Amino acid sequence: MKLLVCISQAPDTTSRIAFTNGNTEFDSSGVQYIVNPYDEWYALVRAIELKEKHGGTVTTLTVGEAGCDPVIRKALAIGADDAIRVDVKPTDAMQVARLIADQARSGGYDIILCGKETIDHNGAVVPAMVAEMLDCGFVSNATHLDVAGSQATLKREAAGGEEVVGIECPFVLSAAKGMAEQRIPNMRGIMSARTKPLAVESAESTSATAISQFTLPPEKGACKMVDADRPEELIRLLREEAKAI
Amino acid sequence: MSVLAIISTKNGAATKAGLEAASYASAWARSTGDEAVAIIAGPLSNLDALGATGVGRVLHYAEEVTDSGQWAKLATAATEFVGSNAVVASHDPFGRAVAPRVAVRLEAGLVAGVTELPKNGAVRKNVFSGKAMADVEVSTEKSVYTITPNAFGISSDGEGASTESFSAELGAAKEVIQGFEAASADGQVPLPEADLVVSAGRGLKGPENWGIVEDLAQSLGATTACSRPVSDIGWRPHHEHVGQTGITIRPNLYIAAGISGAIQHLAGVNQSKVIVVINTDPEAPFFKAADYGIVGDAFEVLPKLTAAIKALNS
Numbered sequence: 439m440k441l442l443v444c445i446s447q448a449p450d451t452t453s454r455i456a457f458t459n460g461n462t463e464f465d466s467s468g469v470q471y472i473v474n475p476y477d478e479w480y481a482l483v484r485a486i487e488l489k490e491k492h493g494g495t496v497t498t499l500t501v502g503e504a505g506c507d508p509v510i511r512k513a514l515a516i517g518a519d520d521a522i523r524v525d526v527k528p529t530d531a532m533q534v535a536r537l538i539a540d541q542a543r544s545g546g547y548d549i550i551l552c553g554k555e556t557i558d559h560n561g562a563v564v565p566a567m568v569a570e571m572l573d574c575g576f577v578s579n580a581t582h583l584d585v586a587g588s589q590a591t592l593k594r595e596a597a598g599g600e601e602v603v604g605i606e607c608p609f610v611l612s613a614a615k616g617m618a619e620q621r622i623p624n625m626r627g628i629m630s631a632r633t634k635p636l637a638v639e640s641a642e643s644t645s646a647t648a649i650s651q652f653t654l655p656p657e658k659g660a661c662k663m664v665d666a667d668r669p670e671e672l673i674r675l676l677r678e679e680a681k682a683i
Numbered sequence: 684m685s686v687l688a689i690i691s692t693k694n695g696a697a698t699k700a701g702l703e704a705a706s707y708a709s710a711w712a713r714s715t716g717d718e719a720v721a722i723i724a725g726p727l728s729n730l731d732a733l734g735a736t737g738v739g740r741v742l743h744y745a746e747e748v749t750d751s752g753q754w755a756k757l758a759t760a761a762t763e764f765v766g767s768n769a770v771v772a773s774h775d776p777f778g779r780a781v782a783p784r785v786a787v788r789l790e791a792g793l794v795a796g797v798t799e800l801p802k803n804g805a806v807r808k809n810v811f812s813g814k815a816m817a818d819v820e821v822s823t824e825k826s827v828y829t830i831t832p833n834a835f836g837i838s839s840d841g842e843g844a845s846t847e848s849f850s851a852e853l854g855a856a857k858e859v860i861q862g863f864e865a866a867s868a869d870g871q872v873p874l875p876e877a878d879l880v881v882s883a884g885r886g887l888k889g890p891e892n893w894g895i896v897e898d899l900a901q902s903l904g905a906t907t908a909c910s911r912p913v914s915d916i917g918w919r920p921h922h923e924h925v926g927q928t929g930i931t932i933r934p935n936l937y938i939a940a941g942i943s944g945a946i947q948h949l950a951g952v953n954q955s956k957v958i959v960v961i962n963t964d965p966e967a968p969f970f971k972a973a974d975y976g977i978v979g980d981a982f983e984v985l986p987k988l989t990a991a992i993k994a995l996n997s
Contacts, residue, residue, distance in 0.1 A: 451927055452946050455814045475928050531793055532786065557927065557950070559810050559817075561795040562774070563829070566751065566783035575857030576751050578780040581921070593864070595776055595922070597693055597873045602862040609857070612779075615929050616921045646792030646823045650805050653816045661960070661970045666979025669987040672959065673995060675975060682936035682957040683879065683903060683992075 439494030439585065441485040442547040443518065444538055444564070446528075447502060447509040448474040448557045457652040464558070464652070473509045476553025478516070479620040480613035484583055485551050486517040487618060492585065494548075495519045499541055501534045503527055507636065514631035515623035521636045530645035531559075535567030537641055542572060548607040549590065554579050554614045562612070569610040577603050581616030686712040687767040688721045688738060689758045689785070691777040692747075695728035699837070699876050700773030700830075702736055706838040707830045708771045709737030711800055722761040722849065724748040730846060737841035740765070742849035750856035755784030760851035762789060762825075774829035775875060782829050791825035798834040812927065812950035832875055833933040866922050871906045874925065879905035880934045880955070882925060883913070886941020886962065886981055890918035895985040896940065902992040908932070910942045926951035940981040944969020961985070 449455075449469045456465040473482075485496045498513045498521045500506050510521045524537045542550055550572075555562035562578075569576035581600060582593035588607045593600040595614055623631070664672045676682045688708035690701035697705070705721050712719040719738040725747030733741060742761050748754050758781060762770055770785055772778035774796045786793040798816070799807040805818040806828060866873075874880065881900040887893065893907075900907045907923060914924035925932050927947035937955035941962065942948060949972050952958070960973040961984050970976045977984055 449811070451812075451950060455811045457815070479928060531783070531795065535783070535787070557812055560808075560812060560931075562779045563783040563786075563793055563795045566780050567787050567793075570752070570755060570784035570787040573752075576780055576784075577858060578751070579776045591861070596863070597698065597775075597876070598871075599863055599865040600922075601860055602864065604859040604861050605857060615924060647794060647819050647821050649817045650820050651818045652810070653818070655814070655816065658972060659974070661973040661976045663976050663978065666977050666984055669977070669984060670991040670994075672975060672977065672988065673991045676936065676957065676959070677995075680936075680957045680974065 439488065439492050439549070440545065440547045441488060441494060441496045442542055442545060442550045443477065443482045443485045443496060443498050443513070444550065444552040445477045445482065445498045445500045445510065445513050446474040446553070446556045447471045447500070447506045451557065455654070461652045462649065471505070471509055473512050474553050474556045476555060476613060478513065480615065480617040481551035481553050482513055482516060482518065483618035483621050484613060486621070488583070488585060497522060497545070499538060500524070501526055501528045501537045510636060511631045512623065514634045514636070515627040516621050517627060520634055522639060523636060524639050524641050526641055526643050530647045531561050531563045532567060532646045533643045535564045535571060537643055538564070539568050539571035540641065541639065542568065548588070549585070550608070550610045552610065552612045554612040565610050565612040572608070572610070575605045575609040577605060577609065577611045579614040580611045581614050583611065583617060684715070684769065685718045685720050685765050685767045686769045686771060687758070687762050687765060688719060689754070689770065689772040689778070689781060690721050690723040690733065691773065692723060692725055692727065695726055697723065697733045698773070700775045700778070700832045702732055702837045703832065703835050704771050704773045704778070704830050705733055705736040705738050707800070707835050709838060709841065711769070711771070713737065714800065720761070720765045720767065721844070722758055724754070724757060730844070734843035735839045735841045737838050738844050741844045741846040743846050744849050744851070748853065749860050750858045751780035751784060753853040753856055754781045755788060756853045757851050758785045759788040761849060764849070768825045770827045772827070772829050774831050778829045782827050786827040789825045789827065790823060791827045792821035792823040793827040793829070794819045794821060795829045796831045797828050798831050809954065812931070813954040831933065833878065866920065874906050874908055874923070874930050874932050877906035877932065878935045879903050880908050880925070880932055880936070881905045881938045882908035882910070882942065883940045883981065884910035884942035885912050892982070893919070895982065895989070899938070899985050899989045899992075902989045902996070910948055939969060940985055942969060943967045944972060
C-alpha cells in the first residue's frame with residue numbers, strides 16, 4: 439500500500455500572534471513551528487499503523503520553503519519512509535491543493551491522508567480540493583479508517599453522531615480526533631530520520647486569494663466575579679446583562 | 684449577479700448551518716440588489732424555514748445526494764444555470780467536502796470560515812484558532828465562501844421562495860454511506876452547532892460525577908462537552924472533547940467547570956460569545972479569558988445553578 443500524508447507546519451499553539459508589514463504578514467520572529475497537530479497525531483500516525491499492519495510505504499508531502507525541513511524531519515522520525523517538499527511559499531488553499539495534486543498524480547498513491555485543518559489559517563478545504571483535482575472520493579473529518587485490499591471503511595463526524603462510509607482506493611481523507619493516538623518519536627527514529635530521503639521539487643504557482651489585512655480581536659474585559667453562594671446572581675447577569683440565556 | 688447557497692438537509696429539512704448559509708447569501712444579495720438562490724437535494728418535508736431566510740428561488744434536485752463529488756457537480760450546474768458568480772456553503776463537514784470541489788470546478792478562489800458579510804471587496808474570517816482575524820480578497824472572477832457556524836444568524840423575515848425542479852448529470856457515487864452511529868448523548872444539539880454548552884474537566888474527579896454537569900446542561904437545553912484529559916482517560920467520549928485537537932465551538936454561552944484553561948483548550952472555545960468559568964483555584968488561567976467567574980467547588984456550584992435555572996423556568 440502506498441500512502442501519502444500531507445504535512446503542514448504551524449506555529450506552536452502557545453505562540454504569540456502578531457503581525458508585521460502593515461499587518462499584512464504573520465510575524466514569525468521567535469515563533470516555534472510544529473507539525474500541524476491534525477496532520478501529525480491523526481493522519482501520519484494512522485498511515486504508519488496501516489503500513490505496519492499491511493506493509494507498504496508512507497511518504498509525506500509538504501508545500502513550503504526550506505524553513506519547513508525541521509518539521510518534515512520530525513514526521514520522518516515518527517516513522518514516515520521518505521518526504522517530498524514542494525519549494526513554494528504557501529499563500530492560498532487552491533494554490534497548495536494544485537501543487538499537492540500535481541505531485542500525487544504521478545505517485546500512484548492508494549490513500550492521501552490530510553489533517554482536518556491547519557491551526558494557523560483554519561481553512562479545512564485543501565483536502566477536498568485535492569480530491570476534486572484527482573477526480574477521486576473524499577471523506578471529511580474521518581475518525582476511523584480500516585483497509586481491506588482496495589476497499590476502505592471509514593467513520594466520519596456527522597450531525598449527532600458518526601457515519602460509516604465505504605470507499606474504493608484511491609481516495610483522499612481529512613483526519614480528526616479518534617483516528618489515532620499521538621506518537622512520540624524514539625531515539626532510533628530521530629537518528630534514522632536524518633538520512634531518510636527528502637526530495638525538494640520546484641514548481642510554478644498562482645494564488646486565487648490574498649490577505650489584505652490581519653486584525654487582532656479586541657481585548658477581553660475583566661472577568662466579573664460572582665459569589666459562589668449566590669449562583670442566582672450569575673443567572674441574572676447571564677439573562678439581563680449578557681443576554682446569553 | 685445572483686448568490687447561490689448550497690444547502691444540506693437532515694430528515695427532510697434544511698440544517699441549521701444550511702439556513703445560516705442561506706441567510707448570508709440573502710443578506711449579501713440584498714445589499715447588492717440581486718437575488719439569492721438555494722440549491723437543495725432529496726425528499727423535503729419543510730421548505731418554509733428556507734424561504735424565510737430571504738432566498739428568492741429554490742432549485743430542488745429530487746434524489747438525496749450524499750457523495751461530495753456528486754454534490755459538487757449538482758452545485759456547479761446550478762451555479763451555471765442561474766448565472767451566479769458567488770457560491771456560499773456552511774463551514775461544517777458537509778460544506779468543507781462540497782465547497783472546495785465546487786471552487787475547483789469553477790476555477791474560483793475560496794475563502795473558508797468567513798464570519799461577516801463582504802466589505803470593500805474583502806471578506807473577514809478567523810485565523811489562528813480565533814486569536815486573529817484576516818480580511819481576504821479574491822482575485823478570480825467567481826468566488827466561493829464557507830460560513831462559520833453560529834457566526835451569522837438565521838433570518839426569518841423573507842417572503843418565501845419559489846421552488847423549481849432542477850436536474851443535472853451527476854455520474855456515479857464514490858462514497859457509499861453504510862450506516863450511522865448515534866452519539867450517546869441523544870437529543871442534544873451537536874457541539875459545532877450548539878448555542879449553549881456546559882463543559883467540565885478533571886476537577887470533576889471521576890466519570891461517576893458527571894450527573895451534575897448533565898443536569899445543568901439539561902436545565903439549560905445545552906450540549907455537554909469536556910476537556911482533553913477527560914476524554915483521553917476515557918471519562919467522556921472523544922466526540923465531547925472541545926479544544927485545539929478536538930472540536931472548535933462557537934456558542935452564545937460556554938460554561939466550564941473544573942477546567943484550568945490551558946491554551947490548547949482556549950483555542951477551541953475562545954470564539955464563544957460569553958464564557959463562564961467555575962474553578963476552586965482563583966489563579967486558574969481560564970479566568971483571564973472569562974466574562975464571568977465563580978471561585979468555588981463545582982460539586983456545590985453546579986447543583987445550585989441548576990436549581991436557580993429550574994426555579995426560573997417554573
